[in-house]
Every structure is written in structure tokens, then in C-alpha cells.
Amino acid sequence: MKAVVYERYGTPEVLELREKPKPTPKINEVLIRVHATTVTAGDWRMRSANPFLARLFNGLFKPKKVKILGFELSGVIEQVGSDVKTLARGDEVFAFCGLGFGGYAEYRCLSEAGVITKKPTNMTFLQAATVPIGSLTALLLLRKGGIEDRQKVLIYGASGSVGTFAIQLAKHFGAHVTAVCSGRNSELVRSIGADETLDYTKADFTTLNTRFDLIFDAVGKIKKSRRKKLLASGGKYVSVKGTTKPRKTDLQFVKELIESSRLTTVIDRTYDLETIQEAHRYVERFRKRGNVAVKVMG
Structure with a gap:
């Protein structure tokens, strides 16, 4: 699969598009064919190790825990683990990836118990990917x-x-x-x-x-x-400097508001994996309106 990887901290140029092995879901996970993701402040801060706390979490001198960024995503479930009960192959979903990140790839495994639920029926994959964070x-x-x-x-x-x-x-x-x-x-x-x-x-x-x-x-x-x-x-x-810990029920609540036309998203610009460096440069200017979406597959 294609994925954007970074092996060192720094400017957007450290982000490289590479071929990586396609992941296999554990018994409690689903494998998502990612259609879209975003560039958030969390992504570029982790990439640039700003603040320094990012290094304490992800490796003092170079990234170790997280090498594929992408804090949120939308896509289609391609495979489910044997213990998964509430999601099925073919379900269109959107999700918050948590501190594992991983949205900058064509495939991502997430736990069924995580902050993941079916995508709003009145949103495209690009729109839905910009919602969770x-x-x-x-x-x-x-x-x-x-x-x-x-x-x-x-x-x-x-x-x-x-x-x-x-x-x-x-x-x-x-x-x-x-x-x-x-x-x-x-x-x-x-x-x-x-x-x-x-x-x-x-x-x-x-x-x-x-x-x-x-x-x-x-x-x-x-x-x-x-x-x-x-x-x-x-x-x-x-x-926003305070901490938050979202739950699946929170995302389901947001989905209901979207489907009842009481909540929408604002997308400023759209990029793809090949232009992810440019997307990061734009977001770091602090001039974006709403969200910056990234098309992965679709």
C-alpha cells in the first residue's frame, strides 16, 4: 500500500510517499480502505516535534512510535476481525485515530471499540474525514x-x-x-x-x-x-490547550447532528497524498478556514 512516512523530525520535506505492507486486523479490529484524511495541527506539530513534548512521546531524536501521521479518516471496511460485532465489511465509516495516527495510508486497522462509527449518509468521504477532530x-x-x-x-x-x-x-x-x-x-x-x-x-x-x-x-x-x-x-x-478524551458515543452524537442538517463542515482546500508536503506548508501558515482535506483513495 502507499503511505506517507517520516523518519525524522523537521519541515514538510521529511514526509515521503512510500510502499508499505498492508496491515492485517486483529480479532477485535477492522481493516479500513482509507478514502480521505486531513492535515491538522496535531499532524504538523508531531512532524516538527513542536512542542518538545512530541519528542518525549514519539522518540527523542527521531520518530519511533508514530511514523505515519493522519489523526482522522474516512473509508470503507474491507475486512473484520473474528470478534467484531457492530461493524461489517462494506460499511462506510469515519473515525478518530487517536495517538496511533495512521490516516496517511491507503489502509488502516482500528479497534471496533475505538472512536469509529458509520459515516453520515449526507456527507462525502472527504467531508466526513474532516469531522472527528x-x-x-x-x-x-x-x-x-x-x-x-x-x-x-x-x-x-x-x-x-x-x-x-x-x-x-x-x-x-x-x-x-x-x-x-x-x-x-x-x-x-x-x-x-x-x-x-x-x-x-x-x-x-x-x-x-x-x-x-x-x-x-x-x-x-x-x-x-x-x-x-x-x-x-x-x-x-x-x-484547546486543555485535554479531551472523545468516545464513540460522542462521534455518534455528531453524526446524528450532521444527518439532521444541524452540523456541517467547512473545507478550505483539498490535496492528495502526492501533495501532502504542500498541504502541511499551507496549514502551518495559520491561515486556513475550517479544514484541509486529503484524498487518499476513491
Whole structure:
């Protein structure tokens, strides 16, 4: 099978397209013929060992645990292990790969018990592949912030993957959403539900007189001293710098929202395995709107 491999840390040029052995599923796993994956911050940070913690996880001097990146994927199940009960050959699925990564390959084995479920019927493989990371991060952080009881929500970094999902999910839970992004993305975030937009390139949003019940920092950059000015009494701050542990039921919940037309994805650009270096370079510029998809097979 074809796979994008990296044997050393560094710039996108360390990513190489190679032939690798096709994996065989264990008794509790399914073998997925991967149709699409994405480039996320987690991918390029692992590739470049930024932050240094990536080296502690994946090898101090060179990658050891993970050599094929790809945090999320969509595809078709080609083979199932003998103990698999809820998934079958031919099922179209989408999944969060976890810290094993592996989406940058034509085939990937995943545990049936993992964060994997059938693909939304109203999405293409490319669309579905962009959903797990952004939507699950947004969902779990909003829940951590008690979104059900929050009326006014500020989302900073609203035009990225996590931010665009956070807008839609916050609206689903009944919140009034103020989205902070650049002016060029104002129309985009309004089109997916934002009630108000603030252009951070023209004004300092932390000087607002408005107080928010929940501040969702989708880029992890709001300093504590500045966000305290914006929080209402009893308000809460959540950030992508916090940890989340998604479950299969969370992805199934997201799927239901998609199929009922209450949640969608935003795709900025699409690449393929042959141009994965270019995709990484683009994502590292911090200018993407929503998600960057990668076509693998199909």
C-alpha cells in the first residue's frame, strides 16, 4: 500500500510517499480502505516535534512510535476481525485515530471499540474525514464549559476547524454566539450561525463592555489577565490547550447532528497524498478556514 512516512523530525520535506505492507486486523479490529484524511495541527506539530513534548512521546531524536501521521479518516471496511460485532465489511465509516495516527495510508486497522462509527449518509468521504477532530474537540470543551447553561458565548479563533464546529454546536445548545476572527472570514462564520462577529485585526476584543458566560479559545492564545475582563460572574473559560478524551458515543452524537442538517463542515482546500508536503506548508501558515482535506483513495 502507499503511505506517507517520516523518519525524522523537521519541515514538510521529511514526509515521503512510500510502499508499505498492508496491515492485517486483529480479532477485535477492522481493516479500513482509507478514502480521505486531513492535515491538522496535531499532524504538523508531531512532524516538527513542536512542542518538545512530541519528542518525549514519539522518540527523542527521531520518530519511533508514530511514523505515519493522519489523526482522522474516512473509508470503507474491507475486512473484520473474528470478534467484531457492530461493524461489517462494506460499511462506510469515519473515525478518530487517536495517538496511533495512521490516516496517511491507503489502509488502516482500528479497534471496533475505538472512536469509529458509520459515516453520515449526507456527507462525502472527504467531508466526513474532516469531522472527528474538530467537532469532538469543540463538543467536549463546550460540555466542559457547561454549554447547556450558558447564554452568551465568545469563540476566539472562530474560523478554524475547531472554531467552525464550536459555533454550530454552541448554537445547537441555544447560545448567542459572538465569533472573533479576521474580517475576511466574517461572512463565513455568520453563514454557519454566528450571531455577531468581531474583527480582531481592527479592534481589541478584550476591551468590550459585554460579559460572556463562556469564552471558548479555539487557538489557546487569550491571556488570563485579558479574558478575566470578559467573563461574567460565574463565567467559564475553556481552551484547546486543555485535554479531551472523545468516545464513540460522542462521534455518534455528531453524526446524528450532521444527518439532521444541524452540523456541517467547512473545507478550505483539498490535496492528495502526492501533495501532502504542500498541504502541511499551507496549514502551518495559520491561515486556513475550517479544514484541509486529503484524498487518499476513491
